[in-house]
Amino acid sequence: MNDLLFARLQMAISLGFHIIFAAIGVAMPVLMVMSERRWRRTGSRVYEEITRRWAKGTAILFAVGAVSGTVLAFELGLLWPRFMEHAGAIIGLPFSLEGFAFFTEAIFLGLYLFGWDRLSPRAHMACGLVVAVSGAASAFFVITANAWMNAPAGFTYDPQTDIFSDINPVAAMFNPAWAPQVVHMLVAAYMATAFGVAGVHALRLLGDPDNAFHRKALSLAMVVAVPAAVIQPLTGDWAAKIVARNQPAKLAALEGQFKTVRGAPLRIGGVPDEDAGVTRWAIEIPHLLSFVAYRDFQAEVLGLEAFPRDDWPPVAMTHIAFQLMVGCGMTMLMVGAWFALACWRKKRVRQNPWLLRALVLCAPLGFLAIEFGWVVTEVGRQPWIIYNIMRTRDAVTPMPGLVGPFAVFTLIYVLLAVVVTMVLMHHIRSAPHMVEENMGG
């Protein structure tokens, strides 16, 4: 039992670590290319500096993402061999395609980062564009595999013999959950990274308000951040509807809904008590959950009571993580709207320290939202590793003493987190002071 716990913790820490770097690896090239485009068009030295410094930051974070992703590919077999034994043939296809997407990403990132003087400006920017596209493609393929664990499709399973037959990897890849999960995660990656970048430059602007480098970098990041923050609630709403259809127990857990009722309320906050079967101290908006999940204020929402207790995910954790994710997203949306309003009214953002401070506050929120969302989808799927087909406890390796590998990787990831932070802080501190230039020529 403890071995299962440590296997799950190790997987959670590995994924929780990797997802940050993966998200940055997907989104940062987009910012990099946007900045390079402005540099090449205007010849502005400020944008050249932004491009080069963002590229350097990307180089550091991408490498950490690449190695932590390798660890994960092996961990699937090290920790969950029984899962891979059956799932490999069914969802290996998107992983194979992801292999090629990642190949393309690594090759063209190498060309981009080391090819400033060896490629023509046009070719250089094209390389950056290929990195951005293949990064999004990598994410797409991997997320389809995760979506399959939530909404398994493309096979027939016989619980009596434990045999998977009639395997159709294409149907498995395009399972019912793939589209909303892919879109929600991709937008989350752009949103978190853009707010993260914006927050860093906002922090520097607080102490150095006339620095054109930070001012332009901040504006550029917000060009991505604001639309992403506006779109994200809509993609989340779509994802929730698909969860309602495929995983009603997960929906009940993330809403803290214990009873099956018509016209179920949407809860804001609150603490679910699994033993008492109630969610306390929540603000309830009547009928709204029925509407969000089924577009009908009177629709019936299955509560957790409709499922055997054995099949419940950890309710409190799922519900609270969901609330925190939504809270982070809403905060970013409001700050993004504030920024957009300030720009629209032609107010100078740098002269508004409170807006800058709010942007600094948002820097970690996107990544926190990704972590919370990841908890929602992974913990909310428990006790299943393949929803309604295979239980997590049946997938774990027979090797004893899993506390050992867990301790090793936890130490490594803590160490890496500290070092990456130090390297990035050095990188950020060494940014130059630049003055506004005459862009006439």
Add this chain to the structure above:
Amino acid sequence: MVDPAMITATIAFAALTVYALLGGADFGGGVLELVAGGPTKQAQRALIQRAIGPIWEANHVWMILVIVLLFTCFPRAFAAIGIALHIPILLMLVGVVFRGCAFVFRSYGDPNSRSEHLWSRVFSIASLVTPVLLGVIVGTVASGQVHFNEQGVYLSGYLRPWLRPFPWAVGAFALALFTFLAAVYLCVEASEPETRDAIRRRALLSALGVGVTAGLAWLLAVHGAPTLYQKISGSWWTWPVQIATGGVALSAIVALWRRRFLLARTLAVVQVVLILTGYAMGQLPYLVVPDITVASSAAPRITHVLVLAALAGGVVVLFPSLALLYHVFKGESAFAVFDRNGTKPAAPR
């Protein structure tokens, strides 16, 4: 009609070979940093760092491709290896993580701080340890010491199969081979004669190491990997491969000796391809000797067919991209096969 599983298995072995040729050489570069010395020490290190920088991440993806092919096409074999070799794989991953991270931390960290020196050390040591563990893993898989019963329950324990002499001899062999490859590649890429001579000496020394560790692994295979040994020594069709491997290896040394560096590089590449071909011929149809074969662990046919289609589509993108990468960073000499009289290796721009 050819069994598609046999084709995907062959492609997985081919991808492993390419990984040894490219990713392996990047590890070898790290080892050469560790043993860099003499008056050109700094120049050697700079050369290695310049050679690896733009390409190591792309080279690393070959490892991921092998793993993905294994778990998609032969999921039972992947599960078996994941269970039996948990500990050496874990240790190898620690090496993979530290090698990659140390390389970027060194390249992008604060150049004035002492940490740059520390990360150089970590990079070199991780580059030394990882190939050994990779060899240990391959050696254990080939050794026939990993047993499962009829129900798929693992029987052989988590330490005993890989804590034996044969896997570690394979580990030492992998280390020597990767170092040799790196040194031979760097002879082509070096622009200053003194640096090149220093690297050439190391290439010749590591060639000696390749010979010694190969002999050791061969001797230990008699008891350490009997299935592999009997198949390689007992089948007439493996001997041409063995003889060719020996011949090419010796020719590579002669070419190095006579400073025909491009030719030496070509021969070293052919040598590694032959070594892995011989290994594959000795091991197939087993994926994990002696209980798991290509056929017994293969995914359903449809998976193989789709993966082959994905591979066909993938290489159309991949090969031109790789060619561009090497062309941009390694110049004209990237694809040269042998030395023409009077041509000097291209100096890096």
